Amino acid sequence: MAAKRARPPESLGIDVMGRIPGLGTTVIGPDEAEWRPAPGAPPRSFEMAPLVGSYLRPEFYACYARWYPGWMSAPHTYEVDRFAVTVSGIWTVGAGPEIDLAQAIPMRPGEFSMRRAGTAHYDGALPEATEPAVFVLFGQGPAVPALVGTSDSIYVNL
Known part of the structure; x- marks a missing residue:
């Protein structure tokens, strides 16, 4: 039973x-999570499923996140450190004020990343990905992205 x-x-x-x-x-598990589009996200681009707390409040939070193939974040920063572990798929991550896919690296299931407060970065799933990239984000909120550069949206369709 x-x-x-x-x-x-x-x-x-x-x-x-x-x-x-x-x-x-x-x-x-990710299949049981209550997935919702992230605020302002186009359909089937970026979704989140809260696990503990809220990244919007000053508290510890953890959530599943998933990028669908062909979507990436515009370069952005946070005022707090942010941590992640890839669960499934290939999560592509890069650092800097502009998206440079030649410098971005694939994060495979089980790999951990740490983003220090104030550092510009971007991430997502490349168009050739065969499945969404699923990862767990966690840290101390609030973790609200601040765009770097000229983009007017955090969501970039590659």
Whole structure:
């Protein structure tokens, strides 16, 4: 019998949905996550699924994120450090004030990245990708992107 999906009691302070194998433990995988387009994102470009907390508030947060093939962020920075681990697909990341795919590198499942506060960077999934790039973002919020350069949107269709 499959474990029943349920919201943990509020008294536990856990803000996630998923499988509960016992008191104090919640498990959720990317296929169970509640995916939503990121604010202002075109359909099937960039989506997020909150796990713990909110990247918009001054608290610890963790969320799944996924870029669909052919989409990337415009160069941007954050006022806080941000961390990520690739879950599936190939997540392409680069650094600097302009997108330079020749300098960007592929992040494969299991690889970790750390973006220091104030450093310009960009990321996404290349057009030739065969599946979306899924990764877990985490850190201390608020983590609101500030665009670098002339782009008027964080979402770039390659």
